[in-house]
Amino acid sequence: MPENAALEVRGLTKSFPGVQALKGVDLSVARGEIHALAGGNGSGKSTLIKIITGVQHGDDGTIQYATGSPLAAAHTSPELAHAGGVYVVHQDFGLFPAMTVAENFALGFGFPTGPAGRVRWRTVRKRAAALIDKFEISTTPSSLVRDTPRAVQAQIAIARALQAEDEQGGQGLLILDEPTAALPSHEVELLFASLRRHVAAGQAVLFVSHRLDEILDLADNVTVFRDGTGVGTYRTPTLSEAALAELIAGRPISQTAGERVDRRANPVLLELSDVVATPLHSINLTVRSGEVVGVAGLLGSGRSELLRCIYGDLPIESGTVVLDGAPVRFRHPRDAIDGGIALVPESRANSVFYDLPVSMNLAVARLPQYSRRMWLSERLMRLRARQDIATFGVKAASERRPANVLSGGNQQKVVLGRCLGLNPKLLLLDEPTQGVDVGARREIYDMVRKATDAGMGVVLVASDMEELAHNCDRAIVLSGGRIVDELAGSRLTAHALVAAAYSGASPRKAG
Numbered sequence: 001m002p003e004n005a006a007l008e009v010r011g012l013t014k015s016f017p018g019v020q021a022l023k024g025v026d027l028s029v030a031r032g033e034i035h036a037l038a039g040g041n042g043s044g045k046s047t048l049i050k051i052i053t054g055v056q057h058g059d060d061g062t063i064q065y066a067t068g069s070p071l072a073a074a075h076t077s078p079e080l081a082h083a084g085g086v087y088v089v090h091q092d093f094g095l096f097p098a099m100t101v102a103e104n105f106a107l108g109f110g111f112p113t114g115p116a117g118r119v120r121w122r123t124v125r126k127r128a129a130a131l132i133d134k135f136e137i138s139t140t141p142s143s144l145v146r147d148t149p150r151a152v153q154a155q156i157a158i159a160r161a162l163q164a165e166d167e168q169g170g171q172g173l174l175i176l177d178e179p180t181a182a183l184p185s186h187e188v189e190l191l192f193a194s195l196r197r198h199v200a201a202g203q204a205v206l207f208v209s210h211r212l213d214e215i216l217d218l219a220d221n222v223t224v225f226r227d228g229t230g231v232g233t234y235r236t237p238t239l240s241e242a243a244l245a246e247l248i249a250g251r252p253i254s255q256t257a258g259e260r261v262d263r264r265a266n267p268v269l270l271e272l273s274d275v276v277a278t279p280l281h282s283i284n285l286t287v288r289s290g291e292v293v294g295v296a297g298l299l300g301s302g303r304s305e306l307l308r309c310i311y312g313d314l315p316i317e318s319g320t321v322v323l324d325g326a327p328v329r330f331r332h333p334r335d336a337i338d339g340g341i342a343l344v345p346e347s348r349a350n351s352v353f354y355d356l357p358v359s360m361n362l363a364v365a366r367l368p369q370y371s372r373r374m375w376l377s378e379r380l381m382r383l384r385a386r387q388d389i390a391t392f393g394v395k396a397a398s399e400r401r402p403a404n405v406l407s408g409g410n411q412q413k414v415v416l417g418r419c420l421g422l423n424p425k426l427l428l429l430d431e432p433t434q435g436v437d438v439g440a441r442r443e444i445y446d447m448v449r450k451a452t453d454a455g456m457g458v459v460l461v462a463s464d465m466e467e468l469a470h471n472c473d474r475a476i477v478l479s480g481g482r483i484v485d486e487l488a489g490s491r492l493t494a495h496a497l498v499a500a501a502y503s504g505a506s507p508r509k510a511g
């Protein structure tokens with residue numbers, strides 16, 4: 001292995017029942033390098049990381065960490081990975097929000113104790129202060145994690161992961177799994193700046209991302225996977241977003257926006273008038289048949305709450321909601337579903353039944369269609385599931401497999417398939433493409449567009465302003481629970497959405 005290598009993977013293979021997840025993968029990461037892993041949903045990125053970190057065993061091949069000789073991939077373990085200087089920060093950061101920053105650090109390293117096992121709190125705080133200082137984090141040892149911005153939480157998680165290594169003076173490999181997925185866009189740069197500082201100090205960083213712009217902005221090199229095989233490793237300055245998208249998908253991906261159509265003459269599907277529901281103030285919003293209405297706003301602006309209040313999941317305190325010409329007051333999501341509304345929630349944990357088969361996950365919202373007197377027709381359910389799997393491009397060995405063996409992006413496609421399969425009048429989408437690969441992202445919006453062409457209305461919440469600008473006919477901007485702007489036609493650009501979300505312009509009526 002080269003002298004400055006932080007990781008060498010050679011000929012790694014891994015099979016699960018019915019799937020070969022990795023087919024002889026090679027990967028080299030050097031010290032002082034930021035290396036991205038890119039690839040479609042189910043292409044094997046998470047499996048590779050699990051084997052590098054010793055959480056899963058490979059079938060064949062070798063792994064060599066910075067400090068040591070090649071190990072059989074079948075015999076790695078978390079302890080060996082730690083000893084080799086490998087640290088991982090998962091997407092949810094794994095912090096305890098109700099505890100202080102100092103306590104979170106100590107949980108990762110162990111609480112120093114004195115006589116009779118009493119915790120030395122002064123030492124805990126002093127050590128935390130030193131880490132905060134060293135990693136240049138804008139927080140204090142006594143701050144509660146839940147009160148700090150998401151990007152600061154990411155930095156705390158990284159510092160916690162690196163502290164042991166730091167004390168040993170090591171320069172190992174930090175692995176980040178979609179680190180920006182839960183970050184508001186304005187905080188991404190804060191995290192990137194801290195990562196650049198780490199690599200300048202000799203750290204190697206390996207990160208997984210579906211955000212091509214972020215890969216090209218942050219990484220020095222990117223290794224692309226397709227169906228369990230490494231397609232190649234590329235220096236990012238040599239790539240454009242379109243070229244990277246093509247490498248990932250194995251075919252050209254249209255980067256052009258769907259056609260934006262003026263639907264102002266279409267019948268009104270949903271009308272909110274002066275709706276108040278904590279934290280929303282006096283919301284006036286109209287969604288017409290065939291229209292995709294975007295909702296932009298920073299974290300905490302009330303974006304998800306707006307969807308929840310339409311869906312009967314957040315009590316409306318005052319104001320009126322009219323759906324398809326009739327006033328409604330949904331007190332429970334069941335009422336909204338009966339009224340023809342479907343929601344794809346932000347958190348997959350709230351929508352995926354992990355232990356149930358993929359077929360049941362797809363069918364669960366329309367079980368009456370499969371009931372035959374006293375029982376459910378599994379045959380029908382599976383037949384329909386196979387069609388949905390093909391339509392939505394879900395990568396699953398079989399519709400009988402439990403959802404927890406699908407990759408994250410494929411679970412998301414199942415939830416979307418379930419909702420679209422209901423043929424709703426109105427579809428509420430909260431970050432629908434999180435974890436979804438670049439090819440499927442386009443396909444998902446094409447499918448949504450097909451449904452809107454047939455008359456469905458959509459309210460789309462997304463943090464990615466490019467995604468909103470590309471896929472909406474019109475967008476409102478929320479700030480502090482109020483609609484502060486509305487953009488349509490040529491004014492609807494990612495730049496204008498960002499500007500409006502930050503400026504918190506004077507409240508105006510949308511419709």
Ligand SMILES: Nc1ncnc2c1ncn2[C@@H]1O[C@H](COP(=O)(O)OP(=O)(O)OP(=O)(O)O)[C@@H](O)[C@H]1O
Pocket residue numbers: 016017019020021039040041042043044045046047048395396397404405406407408409410435437
């Ligand atoms: N525990 C498991 N049992 C069975 N199959 C699995 C298991 N874990 C992963 N797989 C399968 O291995 C393949 C690779 O999955 P992996 O999670 O590594 O993909 P990924 O590239 O991380 O995808 P995503 O971008 O959607 O997160 C998929 O087909 C997946 O269904």
